[in-house]
Amino acid sequence: MTNAKKYVQTIQEKLHQQDRGEVEFLQAIDEVLPTVTHFLENHPEYIEQNILGILVEPERIIQFRVPWQDDQGNWCVNRGYRIQYNSALGPYKGGLRFHPSVNLSILKFLAFEQIFKNSLTGLPIGGGKGGSDFDPKGKSDGEIMRFCQSFMLELSKHIGPSLDVPAGDIGVGGREIGYLFGAYKRIKQYDAGVLTGKPLNFWGSKVRTEATGYGLVYFVKHLLAQEQDSFTDKTVFVSGSGNVAIYAIEKAQALGAKVVTCSDSSGFIYDPTGIDLDLLKEVKEKNRQRLTEYAAQKTSAVYHEGKSVWSLEEVCEIALPCATQNEITGELAEILVKNGVQIVAEGANMPATVEAVSAFHDAGVWYCPGKAANAGGVAVSALEMSQNSQRLTWESEQVDQQLDEIMQTIYETCRQTAAEYDEEKNLLLGANIAGFAKVAEAMSAQGLV
Incomplete structure (x- = not known):
């Protein structure tokens, strides 16, 4: 057994012990870690620095309660989360999911995957994810609005256009992003770049929905x-x-x-x-x-x-x-x-x-x-951040062309990286190694942070 393989297995065993019961997160760990063994064998300096051991631990996990009132006047409560997993390449970037299945394991798996997805886009964004076990289905617009306002009352303490920029995900579309954005600007100040996936009439990007x-x-x-x-x-x-x-x-x-x-x-x-x-x-x-x-x-x-x-x-x-x-x-x-x-x-x-x-x-x-x-969504979210910073709105054709070019680059990067390890058809291996290599290099350059 090589040093790299032994190193990776030790990290996997530790996580299975520490995070037992977090099924989805451990599944993501077991999918990614063995594939980067090949890369680590060629880069023993990252083993010496324990880059992988540091990377698998989220930089920050935020959990909070979200009290809200339904249309009958009943007080309800849900759990809210934000996983700020890795900021080596830029501000945390990843969606908010509102669904009854949401728990710490699912959000950790999504945030962990987001690190490598965002790395593959070539854009300056780190990995994060968040959400709540709140179920928008069957709720009135008023109930959803009140929930979003309560959720943002806490989340606003932890996000910002240069810190953490959430977007939508399952259960969080333009309506929810609108309510969240409105609450944020009342609590903090108007800043178009704090959320992406916004409606077009207040600084959303064309083609983001698609x-x-x-x-x-x-x-x-x-x-x-x-x-x-x-x-x-x-x-x-x-x-x-x-x-x-x-x-x-x-x-x-x-x-x-x-x-x-x-x-x-x-x-x-x-x-x-x-x-x-x-x-x-x-x-x-x-x-x-x-x-x-x-x-x-x-x-x-x-x-x-x-x-x-x-x-x-x-x-x-x-x-x-x-x-x-x-x-x-x-x-x-x-x-x-x-x-x-x-x-x-x-x-x-x-x-x-x-x-x-x-x-x-x-x-x-x-x-x-x-x-x-499926990195196209976060890629256009990053383009939305660029438009917000410039106070510009790009036309659909420009955004769509850039999206196509980004996806072509991601595909070619995955295939070329896989070919370097004599497995040209293994795009999973190519994606994992290419995404990890960029993050590892940035983490190493930035020191033990």
């Missing part, structure tokens, strides 16, 4: 191009029906693909004629309805209650999981392989389990990890 979905498809587009192929006439499965899924569908269709699925928390739609994007946007964005309404209005669509998109046994050439973590198990991955999948690109964070990733690699499927493939 960015993660568009960026995901751009990543795959560049992979296909290098393989002398394209999206034209490809059959695509997509999971989810939020921003990421909707705009991945939009861009894939624009590039000639036929997208035949989408899903929500209750089941999935299979529409062999292709997803009707206008109807999907009306159901999900305008009316905030379930996908059963889509099926009710489109006779070619079948709604599969309580089932996973990935259980569908139909031809699938490209899979874009855009829902949530661990949605593709090893068993479901085997179904995808049988369906003829060629590329799996993650629009969500860690949607494939360790067993699923292994099944894709064994079958020779191109697996594009979320830290690379």
Whole structure:
């Protein structure tokens, strides 16, 4: 066993002991750490400095209570969090998630992944994440507003345009960002750059809503191009029906693909004629309805209650999981392989389990990890920060072009880095090493901080 391998295993064992029970965080640790062993073997100075041991510990974990009042006058309370994980490359940057599943383990895993995702963009941003176990579903606008104001009352003490710049995530869209921004400027002062994902009428960036979905498809587009192929006439499965899924569908269709699925928390739609994007946007964005309404209005669509998109046994050439973590198990991955999948690109964070990733690699499927493939959202968030600093608003074409170029650079970086370790098709290894190397170099240069 090499010194590097022994060093990495020691860190893993320590974290499994200290953070036992934090399933999602430990899964992310076990995915990333073994792959950077190869890099550490060539850079023993980082072992001597214990850079990896320092990096896996968050710089700061903030937890706070969020009391708020519902429409009936009842006092309620939720937990709020902000994980400020690593600032070696710039201010902490990462979304806020409002969902009942939110806990310390999930946010630590998301923030840890965010470090490497942000590093891969080439933009000056560190890694962080936050949120609450508050569930916006079924709440009135007034209840959501009061919750956001209470949440920001505490969060405002820990963020700023040069310190920590949150954005949206699951359960936090333009409405929530608007309420959070309004509360911040009343508590502190007006500063456009303190949050990203803002509505366009107060310093939001064009293409930010579409960015993660568009960026995901751009990543795959560049992979296909290098393989002398394209999206034209490809059959695509997509999971989810939020921003990421909707705009991945939009861009894939624009590039000639036929997208035949989408899903929500209750089941999935299979529409062999292709997803009707206008109807999907009306159901999900305008009316905030379930996908059963889509099926009710489109006779070619079948709604599969309580089932996973990935259980569908139909031809699938490209899979874009855009829902949530661990949605593709090893068993479901085997179904995808049988369906003829060629590329799996993650629009969500860690949607494939360790067993699923292994099944894709064994079958020779191109697996594009979320830290690379879904970096488009945070990339445009960083561009929004630049626009706010300049007091400028860029046109959609300029932002979209920069997004495409950033995703091309991320893809090429992952593939070239993997090739350096004689594993050109292992984009997971390429993404992890390339993201880690940049952060490790910065941490080393800045000293033991």
